[in-house]
Amino acid sequence: MKTVRVAGGIVQEIIPDYAKPVDQWYGEAFAAQCHEAPDEVEQGWRYDADTGTFAPPAEPESPTPAPLDALTVTQLAVAELAQTVEDNNTATQLAIAELAEALLGGAT
Incomplete structure (x- = not known):
């Protein structure tokens, strides 16, 4: 004691x-x-x-993350959309290049 x-x-x-x-x-x-x-x-x-x-002392609670505000949600959505457009644009460019190569017989 x-x-x-x-x-x-x-x-x-x-x-x-x-x-x-x-x-x-x-x-x-x-x-x-x-x-x-x-x-x-x-x-x-x-x-x-x-x-x-x-x-014993109580374990401290994990802090709750702050909810995303409307601006942050919008920014995340725009960033995701921009990535999708970029991915689609790259895929489109590759498809055009393949088509041109096929049409021109490899003379691109």
Whole structure:
């Protein structure tokens, strides 16, 4: 077991063994914030005063990506359309070149 100081339901610090008893080193007001905790408890853990239990800090939630605004959606659509036109244009150019080669007998 170890002694920890809790404020706002969060373990703020681990009290070193040499600083015990806490009330003699720090005074009654500070000692009132201290609790015995299992050895695995670390700074940042949550403390439930109603049950006297400790829990690791909650995993941070992944940020939700911001929704695309109308301009960005339009820009993406235009970029996709431009790529399609370029792909089709290249295919058309290749088809014309093949046709010309066939018609001219390779004299292109």
